[in-house]
Amino acid sequence: AQSVAQPEDQVNVAEGNPLTVKCTYSVSGNPYLFWYVQYPNRGLQFLLKYITGDNLVKGSYGFEAEFNKSQTSFHLKKPSALVSDSALYFCAVRVPGAGSYQLTFGKGTKLSVIP
């Protein structure tokens, strides 16, 4: 079975500082990894994904994530946080070739960027 862990319920960061939202995964096989963002009372929006190739993936709104196979991690990063980045962030994993193509989501991390 595949699983995703987001060890921090909440991350607080000052505006202009770098931010990191952590994600680790457990799968058998090579995973597809995703990050989504959710603003209040909205659906989830796709940020970026890792499929294969370069371990550093760049996505929307200046976010990037680094795939680390040895540490089974896929942490989300941004060099300089904005107040508008405050939202709920979800990491997700899928193993290619597995059944119904479901994503398994982490429980989410609330990011608060303090002005």
Place this chain on the structure above:
Amino acid sequence: SQTIHQWPATLVQPVGSPLSLECTVEGTSNPNLYWYRQAAGRGLQLLFYSVGIGQISSEVPQNLSASRPQDRQFILSSKKLLLSDSGFYLCAENLGQGSYGYTFGSGTRLTVV
């Protein structure tokens, strides 16, 4: 690209009343469709998924049911709502192949009173 329409955006219903939430998908054929519930703005709970017309898999036994009468339509229903059914309901789809993730609808906020 895919677009998902969900309605209504908000709904307040009394305990014991019926429920019908609708989700329709544009831009793709034969998508996999999913209903999620999100309580208190946190984790996502998968309720149902469908890989084709009339094919429904239930992940969590409860007071809700789902149907897929058409390829691009997914309906979440209840005959009698409970207080515990309150939450934010999200419809999602993926193409079921390749490296695609999900596309989500904008959600329905259901409050059972």
